[in-house]
Amino acid sequence: MPTIIVLALLFLLPVVVLILQAGAPGWRFPELMPELSFDGLRFLAARPGPFLTALASSLGYSLATVALTLAMTILPAQVLAFRSFPGKNLLEGLLLLPALVPAMTFSMGLHFIFIKIGLADTTPGVILVLAMIAYPYMLRALTTGYMLMGREYAVCARNLGAPAWRVFLDVELPQLLPAMAAGASVVFLVAFSEYFLVFLIGGGSVASFTGYLFPLITSSNRGLGALVTLVFLTVPILLFIALELGLYRYHRKRWMG
Amino acid sequence: MKRGIVHGLLPLLLPYCALFCAGLALTLAQSLGLFLPLGPGEITAGYYQNLIQDQGVKLSLGLSLSVAFLSAAGSVLGGTILALALWRMPPGLRRIGVVSKVGLILPHVAAAFLVLLMFSQTGLVSSLLFQTGIIASPEEFPNILHTGNGLGMILAFLLKGVPFSLLLIGAVLFGFDIRLIQTARMLGAGPWRVFWSVILPRLLPAMHSAFIILFLYAFGSFDIPFVLGESHPGMLSIRVFDIFFQRDLVQRPQAMAILTLMFVFAAVFAMLYNRFAAYLDGWRRKL
Numbered sequence: 001m002p003t004i005i006v007l008a009l010l011f012l013l014p015v016v017v018l019i020l021q022a023g024a025p026g027w028r029f030p031e032l033m034p035e036l037s038f039d040g041l042r043f044l045a046a047r048p049g050p051f052l053t054a055l056a057s058s059l060g061y062s063l064a065t066v067a068l069t070l071a072m073t074i075l076p077a078q079v080l081a082f083r084s085f086p087g088k089n090l091l092e093g094l095l096l097l098p099a100l101v102p103a104m105t106f107s108m109g110l111h112f113i114f115i116k117i118g119l120a121d122t123t124p125g126v127i128l129v130l131a132m133i134a135y136p137y138m139l140r141a142l143t144t145g146y147m148l149m150g151r152e153y154a155v156c157a158r159n160l161g162a163p164a165w166r167v168f169l170d171v172e173l174p175q176l177l178p179a180m181a182a183g184a185s186v187v188f189l190v191a192f193s194e195y196f197l198v199f200l201i202g203g204g205s206v207a208s209f210t211g212y213l214f215p216l217i218t219s220s221n222r223g224l225g226a227l228v229t230l231v232f233l234t235v236p237i238l239l240f241i242a243l244e245l246g247l248y249r250y251h252r253k254r255w256m257g
Numbered sequence: 258m259k260r261g262i263v264h265g266l267l268p269l270l271l272p273y274c275a276l277f278c279a280g281l282a283l284t285l286a287q288s289l290g291l292f293l294p295l296g297p298g299e300i301t302a303g304y305y306q307n308l309i310q311d312q313g314v315k316l317s318l319g320l321s322l323s324v325a326f327l328s329a330a331g332s333v334l335g336g337t338i339l340a341l342a343l344w345r346m347p348p349g350l351r352r353i354g355v356v357s358k359v360g361l362i363l364p365h366v367a368a369a370f371l372v373l374l375m376f377s378q379t380g381l382v383s384s385l386l387f388q389t390g391i392i393a394s395p396e397e398f399p400n401i402l403h404t405g406n407g408l409g410m411i412l413a414f415l416l417k418g419v420p421f422s423l424l425l426i427g428a429v430l431f432g433f434d435i436r437l438i439q440t441a442r443m444l445g446a447g448p449w450r451v452f453w454s455v456i457l458p459r460l461l462p463a464m465h466s467a468f469i470i471l472f473l474y475a476f477g478s479f480d481i482p483f484v485l486g487e488s489h490p491g492m493l494s495i496r497v498f499d500i501f502f503q504r505d506l507v508q509r510p511q512a513m514a515i516l517t518l519m520f521v522f523a524a525v526f527a528m529l530y531n532r533f534a535a536y537l538d539g540w541r542r543k544l
Binding site: 021091099195196 | 267339356419483
C-alpha cells in the first residue's frame, strides 16, 4: 500500500499538476483550486502553425534517428554477438562511450566541422549527431537479441540452401523484432526529448518540440507550457502502444496463419 | 575470417570515427589553440593553465560533482527500494509499476519545469503550506531552487533517475529465481541475511550500471541546469555554454579546455568504476 502511494506521488501527481496547470493558466499563489479556463487550448487552436511544425519536425528527425541507428548497428551487433577477436572488450567499451561521456564534449567540436561542411543548421546534421548519442542503446539491444537467438537457426537455413538475404529476412529478422522494438523505443525517447543538441546543431532553423517548450516554461506562460508538456507525454505513449499492437498482430499472423 | 569482422563493423566504425572521434579531436585541438574560427593559431597549453588558476571553475566542478553524485546515488537507492517493494507485491499488482514510465518519457526540460511548478516559492507546495496556515507568506517557504547547492536540479534528476533505476533493477529482480531464496530460508537464513547474501549481490551489477550512467549524465548534462541552475557558481556545462556563446571568440579555447577535461574525467571514471565494481564482485564471490 505505501508503495502505491509513493508511486502515485512520484509519477501520477506530476501529471495531475500538469493537467490542472494546463486547464488553469491563471493559477497563481496561493490558490489551491484553479479556476478553469481554456486559454491555453484556445491559443494553440488560434495559432497551430509553429506548434504543429515543431511536433512534425521532432517526430521526423526522431524516427529518422531510429532508422539510422538501426542501419548503423544491425551488422556490427551480429559481429559482436557471434565473433571473438583480440581487443573485443576494449572495442565494446569504446563503442559505449558516446552514450556515457557528456554529449557537449564532442558535439561542440563537431559543430565547428559541420559549419565547415555545411551540415550545421540542417535536419541531416541534427539526425547525425542524435544518432551518435543514441546508437549505443540500439547496439546493446540488438547484440543481446542476437545472443538470445543463437546462430543455429541461421546455420540450419544456410544448410538448407537459403541465400544470405533470405536467411536475414525470413529467419533472423522476425526473431530480432522484439530487441529492435526495445532499442527503437529508447533511441526514439533520447532523440525526441533532447534539447541542447538540436539547439546547437540545428541552430534554430530546425524546429523542435523541446525548443518550442523551452521558452514557455521559462516565461510566465506556464499554462501553455503544461499543455505542451502533456502532448509531449502523449505522443511517445501512443507510438509505443502502436508498436506493441503492431508486433502482436505481426506475430499472430505469422505463427497462427 | 578477419575481413568479415572488419566489414561487419564498418557501418558503425565509419560514423564513429567521422563524427565522435573527429568532434573530440576538434575540441582538443581548439583547446590547444589550433583550428580556431579566427584562423589557425599556435599550439599552447596556456588555456589549461588558466583553468588551474580559475577559482570559479573549481566551484563549478565541485557543484557538478556533488549534484551528479547525490542525484545518481539517490536515484539508485530510490529505484532499488521501489523495485523491492513492487517485487513483494502479488504479480498482478506489480503492473502498477508501469506508471513510473511517465518519468522515463518526460524530457529533462519538462522534469525541470515540474520542479519549478511544485517547489518554487510561489509553487504548489508553498501554496499548500500557505492554505494550511503553516506559512504566512511565500517568503517563508524555503528557497529550495536557489540554495546554491543545486537542490532543485537534484530533485529534477531524481524524477528522471528513479524510474530509470527501477527499470534496470526491476528487470533483474522480477526475473529472480525464487528457489534461491527458499533454499536460503531452509538453511536457516533470516530475512536480512537473505537480502544481504542472496538478493543484493545479484542486484549490484544493475545498480552499478544505473549509477554510472546517471552520474555521468548528470555531470555533463545541460537541459536541467539551464532551466533550474543558479548562475553562481553554475554547473560546468553552463559555464562552458556561457563562454562559448556569450563571450567573444577569443575565449572559445577556454570552453574547449573545460570540455576536454570533462571528457577525460568521464572516460577515466567509467573505466575505473567498472574495474572497481568487477573487483568488488570478484572479492564478494571469493567470500
